Amino acid sequence: MSNKVLVIGGGPAGLEAARSAAELGGEVILLEKRERLGGTPDRENYAKLTHHWRDASEAMGELASAVTGNSNIEVKYSTEVKGMSGSAGNFTVEVEAGGAAESLNVGAIIIATGFQHFDPGRATQYYNYYSFPDVITLTDLEKMLKEHKVVRPSNGEAPKKIAFIQCVGSRDRQLGNEYCSKVCCGIASKQAIEIREQLPDSKVMIFYIDMRMYGYWENEIYWPAQEKHKVNYVKGVISEVLKKGDQLLIRGEDTTMSRPMEVTMDMVVLSVGMEPSAGTRAIAQTLGVQQNKYGFIEAGGTGGLDPVATSVPGIFVAGAAAGPSDLDDSISEAGLAAARAVASIRKAMAAA
Amino acid sequence: MTETMTTVEEILERKSQSVVRDPELAPTHDIREALFELEAKGEIVVQRVPENHIEVKTKYGRTKKIPVDHTWHHKSCGQCGHIPGYTSSIFWLHRQFNLDYIDPTDQTSCTGWNYYASATSNAVAQAAVMIRNFAAAHETGYFPMIHCGTSYGHYKEIREQLVHHKELRDEVRRVLDKMGKPLVIPEELVHYSEWIHAMRKRFAEKQTVDMSMITATVHPACHYYKIVAEDAIYDPDIYGGQRTATVTGTLQSLGINVADYSTWFDCCGFGFRHVLVERDFTRSFSTLRKIEVMKNEVNPDVTVTHDTGCVTTLDKSQFSAKAHDRKVGIPVLSDAQMAALAMGAHPFRVVQFHWHSTDWRPFLDKLGINWQKYWDEFQGDLELIRSGQKSGITWQDADAPVVYG
Numbered sequence: 001m002s003n004k005v006l007v008i009g010g011g012p013a014g015l016e017a018a019r020s021a022a023e024l025g026g027e028v029i030l031l032e033k034r035e036r037l038g039g040t041p042d043r044e045n046y047a048k049l050t051h052h053w054r055d056a057s058e059a060m061g062e063l064a065s066a067v068t069g070n071s072n073i074e075v076k077y078s079t080e081v082k083g084m085s086g087s088a089g090n091f092t093v094e095v096e097a098g099g100a101a102e103s104l105n106v107g108a109i110i111i112a113t114g115f116q117h118f119d120p121g122r123a124t125q126y127y128n129y130y131s132f133p134d135v136i137t138l139t140d141l142e143k144m145l146k147e148h149k150v151v152r153p154s155n156g157e158a159p160k161k162i163a164f165i166q167c168v169g170s171r172d173r174q175l176g177n178e179y180c181s182k183v184c185c186g187i188a189s190k191q192a193i194e195i196r197e198q199l200p201d202s203k204v205m206i207f208y209i210d211m212r213m214y215g216y217w218e219n220e221i222y223w224p225a226q227e228k229h230k231v232n233y234v235k236g237v238i239s240e241v242l243k244k245g246d247q248l249l250i251r252g253e254d255t256t257m258s259r260p261m262e263v264t265m266d267m268v269v270l271s272v273g274m275e276p277s278a279g280t281r282a283i284a285q286t287l288g289v290q291q292n293k294y295g296f297i298e299a300g301g302t303g304g305l306d307p308v309a310t311s312v313p314g315i316f317v318a319g320a321a322a323g324p325s326d327l328d329d330s331i332s333e334a335g336l337a338a339a340r341a342v343a344s345i346r347k348a349m350a351a352a
Numbered sequence: 353m354t355e356t357m358t359t360v361e362e363i364l365e366r367k368s369q370s371v372v373r374d375p376e377l378a379p380t381h382d383i384r385e386a387l388f389e390l391e392a393k394g395e396i397v398v399q400r401v402p403e404n405h406i407e408v409k410t411k412y413g414r415t416k417k418i419p420v421d422h423t424w425h426h427k428s429c430g431q432c433g434h435i436p437g438y439t440s441s442i443f444w445l446h447r448q449f450n451l452d453y454i455d456p457t458d459q460t461s462c463t464g465w466n467y468y469a470s471a472t473s474n475a476v477a478q479a480a481v482m483i484r485n486f487a488a489a490h491e492t493g494y495f496p497m498i499h500c501g502t503s504y505g506h507y508k509e510i511r512e513q514l515v516h517h518k519e520l521r522d523e524v525r526r527v528l529d530k531m532g533k534p535l536v537i538p539e540e541l542v543h544y545s546e547w548i549h550a551m552r553k554r555f556a557e558k559q560t561v562d563m564s565m566i567t568a569t570v571h572p573a574c575h576y577y578k579i580v581a582e583d584a585i586y587d588p589d590i591y592g593g594q595r596t597a598t599v600t601g602t603l604q605s606l607g608i609n610v611a612d613y614s615t616w617f618d619c620c621g622f623g624f625r626h627v628l629v630e631r632d633f634t635r636s637f638s639t640l641r642k643i644e645v646m647k648n649e650v651n652p653d654v655t656v657t658h659d660t661g662c663v664t665t666l667d668k669s670q671f672s673a674k675a676h677d678r679k680v681g682i683p684v685l686s687d688a689q690m691a692a693l694a695m696g697a698h699p700f701r702v703v704q705f706h707w708h709s710t711d712w713r714p715f716l717d718k719l720g721i722n723w724q725k726y727w728d729e730f731q732g733d734l735e736l737i738r739s740g741q742k743s744g745i746t747w748q749d750a751d752a753p754v755v756y757g
Contacts, residue, residue, distance in 0.1 A: 121371035121594060126617050130367050130592035140363045153360045153367075176379030242614040244649070249614045 001090050001352050004029055005341045006106040008081060008283060011039015013319025013330040013337075014112030015063040020338035021110075022072040026345065029104060030067060031079045031095060033279065037064040039114055040320075044139040047146035048194065049327055050186045051217050056146075084109075084287050088314025089348025107345035108314050109287065110337045111297055113279040115320035118169025118177065118272040126240035127168065127270055134159075134248055134267045135241055137168075138187055141269050145194045152267050154246070158199050159266035163250055164188045165238045166208040170273030170324075177294065181273030182324040185212045188271045189225045196229040205232040205263070207252060236261065241268050273324070280321045289315055296323045308337040314348075316340050371593035373413030373586070380582050382414060386515045387537055395521060396514075399490050399538045406550035411586045411596075417540055418550040419497065421451035424489035425544075428500030429461050430660035437704025438663065440750070441692035442499060442544050444702045445551075447751055448558060448695060454494045459485055464506030469624035475520055479510045480527040487533035497542050501659025502624075504543040505575025508583060511537060541583065543576060545658035548687050549585055549598045552605040559694045561719060561756060564607040568690075569652045569682075570599045571642065571666060573659035574619050599658050599687045606694045611650040615641050621669075622661035632672070638665045639673035643680045654715050655684045668709045683712040696753025699723055700730035701745055721756055 005021045007014050010032030018030045036042065038060040041049070046056035067073050076097060083094035093104045117139055120129035129135045133153040144150045152159050166188060170181040185208065192204045211233060213222040225231040238252035247264040254261040276295040284291045290298040290311035299322040301309035308316045316337040319330035357365070375382075391398045401417040410416050423446075431438040446453050463481050466473045489496040498504045514521055514537065525535050548555075577584040577596040587597035590604070595616070603610050621637025643666060646652055657663055667684035674680050685693075689703045699705050699721065705712045706727075716723040733749065736742040 119371070121592070122373065122377075126595070128594060130369070130371060130594050133364060133367065136363060140366075143359045143362070147359055149359065151360060153363050156360065174379065240617050242616060243612060244614045 001349055002105045002107040003027055003345050003349065004104070004106040005108050005110065005338070005345065006031065006091070006093060006104060007110045007112055009039065009112035009114055009279070009319075009321070010034070010037040010064075010067075010075070011112060011114045011319065011330075012041065012060070012063060012327055013114065013321070013325075013334040014039065014110070015060075015067050016331045016334035017110045017112055017318050017338045017341075018073050019063070019066045019070065020335045021342055022070045024338060024342045026072070026338070026342045028070075028073040029106065030073055030075045031081065032075065032077050033080050035077050037067065037075070040116075044117070045143040045146050047142050048190065050183060050190045051220055053190075081283060081286050088312075088344055089352070091314065107348060108316065108341035110308075110334075110341055111280070111283055111287070111289070111310070111315065111317040111321050112319050112334065112337075113283050113321045114277050115274040115280070115324070116277040118181075118275050120168055120270045120272055122169070122175070127165065127238075127268070128241050129270060132241065132243055132248060135270065136267065137270045137272045138184065138191065139272070141191055145191060145198070148198055150195055150198055158202070160202055161265045162192075162195060162202060162204050162267045162269065163238075163263070163265045164192065164204070164206040164269045164271055165241075165250070166206065166211075166271045168270040168272050169275070171209065177273060177275065179294065179324060180212060182212070183326045184271040184273055186217045186221055186326070188269070189213065189217075189221045189231065191269070192231040193221070193225050193229045196231065203232070204229075205234055205265075207234050207236055207238050207250070209235075209237060234261075274320060276321070283321075287315055288312060289317075292323075294323075297321050299323070306340075308333050308340055314344050369592075371588060373409075373411070373593070375413040378412035378414065378582065380412070383511060383515060384539060387539065390515065390521075395535070397490065397534045397536045399486070399495060399536055401539050401542075402495050408546065408550055408585050409587060411582045411584055414582070416546070416583070416585070418542055418546050419495045420547075420551070421446070421449075421453060422494050423451075423497040423547075424454045424456055424492055424494035426459055426462070426485060426489070426496050426498045426500075426503065427455070428503065428660045429465075430664055431499060434668075435660065435663055435686070435704075435707055437689055437702065437707055438660070438686045439499060440702050440704060441686065441688040441697060444692050444697050444750065445548070445555070445688060445695070447747065448753070449551075449554065454492055456488065456492070458488050462500070462503035462506055464500075464502045465624050467506060468502070469628060475513060476523045476527065478506070479514055479520060479524045482507050482510050483524055483528055483535055483537070484531065484533060486536045486538060487528065487531075489538075490534070490536040495542070496538055497544055497547060499544050499660075501543060501545075501573035501575040502661055504541060505573075505579035507541055508580035511541060512580065543598075543658070545576070545598045545602075545687055546585055548658075548691055549601050552602045552691070555602070555691045555695060556605045556607075559606060560696045560753060561694050561721070562607070563694055563719065564609075565718060566654065566715075567609045567611050567650065567652045568603050569611055569613055569646045569650055569655045570603065570616075571620055571655060571657040571662055572596050572599060572616070573657060573662050575659060599656055602687045602691060603656060606691065608690075611652060613646045613649045615645045618642060620657070620659075620662040620665045622665040624661075627661075627665070634665055635669040635672045638669045639678060639680050642666060643670060643682055644673070644678055646682060647679045652682055653718055654690070655682045656687055656690055657684065658687050670710045681710060683708065683710050683715045685712075693719075696755065698730075698750055698754050699726050701733065701750040706730075726754070
């Protein structure tokens with residue numbers, strides 16, 4: 001039997017799960033395959049977080065400090081899981097760091113291995129990300145926003161006309177990613193506002209199927225984007241991005257006007273959705289937890305009221321490893337997963 | 353990433369990587385697995401690709417086998433009827449490598465135009481026509497190679513229908529039984545342009561006509577890469593794996609500068625129904641959306657494509673736009689004709705430029721080919737035929753490459 005909680009993944013969900021489990025009296029081991037904590041917001045250089053507008057580095061720094069400063073949490077960097085045996089209360093997990101193998105005995109496991117952004121080169125839409133320098137993704141733009149230097153990669157000049165294309169790699173039957181990635185509308189709108197603030201002479205358009213701005217995102221992001229920052233929202237699917245001279249030509253359907261449209265732009269930003277990360281796919285196989293048809297960890301338990309339960313008792317999931325999540329989802333689930341993990345260890349120990 | 357890289361440099365470096373697709377993540381099933389499953393149940397016969405084949409990659413990273421020789425040529429009605437240089441170029445290329453092939457006399461039309469234009473046929477009839485052709489190929493032991501892009505697209509759709517609908521297979525089997533033929537489906541559906549793509553480097557080795565001064569635009573056929581999209585060739589070294597590699601790869605191997613234009617993904621506008629009943633729509637679309645855009649943005653020496661309908665429409669519509677003073681006038685050829693010309697095929701005995709409507713003389717002038725000399729030679733051939741001394745131009749007359757001096 002072990003009283004340790006193993007958290008796999010040092011992104012927002014993993015950091016919150018580790019901190020919460022430690023605060024609940026658990027002893028925690030946190031595994032991170034990179035050399036630093038912070039997960040995707042850190043690796044992809046997120047600028048400001050949707051929807052609180054807080055600097056991403058600062059926020060991740062706070063989450064990470066709460067973990068590294070806690071004596072009940074042991075962080076293992078550059079470490080990956082290689083195998084697992086046992087059952088709830090008594091798992092043996094084989095890990096490897098820099099060629100050195102180690103065996104960990106833990107009572108519960110929390111999977112927080114997150115997501116990766118959809119690679120636009122796989123899309124059936126003809127957006128030419130790999131062909132044209134000025135077609136970029138949300139993450140490319142985040143880095144430029146963070147540095148306050150939004151320029152066209154083709155010539156280094158500030159773009160005057162920028163278009164966002166929503167739902168790239170999401171809501172797509174042909175591609176197989178049928179789901180909505182939840183956060184891209186909010187992120188694109190947030191980025192549109194940041195561009196308008198940094199480049200006041202620019203014109204920004206967002207081409208969408210539906211704008212999904214739920215809860216407070218509606219009034220905190222969507223309304224000011226239009227009313228204060230004059231971002232143009234156009235309902236219509238973009239079918240292709242081509243080159244015309246030294247600009248980009250985007251072609252699609254303006255659904256409101258019921259007609260085809262062509263517009264030239266200096267830069268096009270693809271709102272790429274979420275997919276299970278390579279780490280999530282690998283850990284599912286290693287731990288033997290069920291995945292859904294998209295490759296995310298299947299969560300929900302019987303009855304769907306336990307969003308952190310996986311198919312294996314004693315193994316829990318939090319955040320984007322289970323499907324598209326915003327930061328609030330990830331942090332909330334992490335807290336719940338920590339509670340469940342600590343409770344499951346206590347039950348196992350009481351029964352022993 | 354290094355410490356000294358700027359953000360823009362990082363972005364450009366990420367975008368310079370070609371897409372390599374993992375077949376495990378493909379969103380569609382591999383139809384060939386379904387074929388083998390049906391064969392194992394005794395429902396169909398799957399004709400295997402000959403041993404001498406070249407492997408290529410398709411849209412989702414799967415491997416496709418392209419036969420090099422031992423092929424049964426499923427010809428195109430429109431090519432043989434309107435652009436015969438297209439067909440003769442395909443065979444000429446095979447003959448330059450002494451490749452074994454059959455040009456069958458018992459092949460029927462695919463009747464795909466019927467399906468796409470009028471829907472006056474039905475699924476059983478369309479499928480039975482396809483299977484009859486494949487059964488005829490199977491009887492010879494030679495593997496079918498499809499000349500027309502529309503036939504290819506049509507047959508890909510029928511293959512999906514047959515795999516997914518037992519009742520269709522049963523009905524088709526009933527029809528084929530009356531002819532004493534089995535229900536045969538080849539392991540791969542192969543378009544001739546895929547053979548040209550697979551063989552392109554071998555063509556380049558035998559190239560005698562310098563084409564480095566030529567700028568070409570490519571028009572990829574909808575029936576090739578949009579219908580049953582997963583079966584088309586995609587190569588990480590061509591367009592970074594983002595667009596189908598067929599035709600472009602061939603031209604690049606011949607040293608031709610392939611230029612992009614803003615209506616690359618547009619259909620040629622042939623339109624199986626409207627080309628019959630509203631032909632000015634075809635003419636408007638092909639000239640105003642494709643040719644005029646190419647002319648304005650790139651002004652290429654030639655436009656190259658790989659389907660019968662596309663060559664026909666793009667070439668033979670330009671006269672109508674010219675009559676309205678539109679900016680047109682780009683000669684149109686197939687990839688087969690381009691490759692054959694590059695290897696020294698006679699411009700009239702083999703490539704048969706004289707069947708093409710848009711003026712090709714400036715193109716040949718730019719290549720330094722004295723077309724008048726070869727036209728006079730061809731006129732000599734026709735005189736021999738008129739006088740009854742020959743019944744036609746033979747492969748013996750046409751096989752040897754021209755040495756352009």
